[in-house]
């Protein structure tokens with residue numbers, strides 16, 4: 663008999679690609695008009711525990727909230743003009759979504775579309791997310807060029823021992839990412 667099983671070889675994404683794509687898919691639901699982020703928390707069996715995107719709290723009329731960053735420095739803190747007052751980050755939302763459903767995030771790994779901020783890094787550690795894998799999409803310009811931010815990030819990593827890994831989008835093997843790369847200057 664030439665073959666026993668009725669099957670052919672198929673190509674499947676590896677887990678890294680699978681979860682990074684899932685995070686990007688979540689990001690499509692973001693309320694933010696400028697920066698869409700997504701995060702997915704995965705347990706040691708590669709099962710999704712929770713996911714999230716950056717946005718406003720649920721069940722409100724969000725048309726009454728700004729979804730852009732303030733144009734002028736004096737507008738920061740103004741609830742009509744400053745999205746930052748209301749926008750919950752993707753990683754934070756993924757943790758909150760798990761809590762809402764009574765799911766433990768202890769020992770999970772986060773896959774995130776971009777580099778986490780220092781707050782989210784600490785929230786994740788506090789929630790037992792000990793490993794974070796993120797791509798260089800949406801690399802926040804302010805954080806890239808702010809030495810104090812960098813120092814703070816590195817200090818949190820050093821003190822907690824949280825494992826962080828940046829994976830270039832070019833390493834993610836998917837047609838979706840490849841078409842995205844064409845539109846990004848990275």
Ligand SMILES: [Zn+2]
Nearest residue numbers: 751778779782
């Ligand atoms: Zn954050």
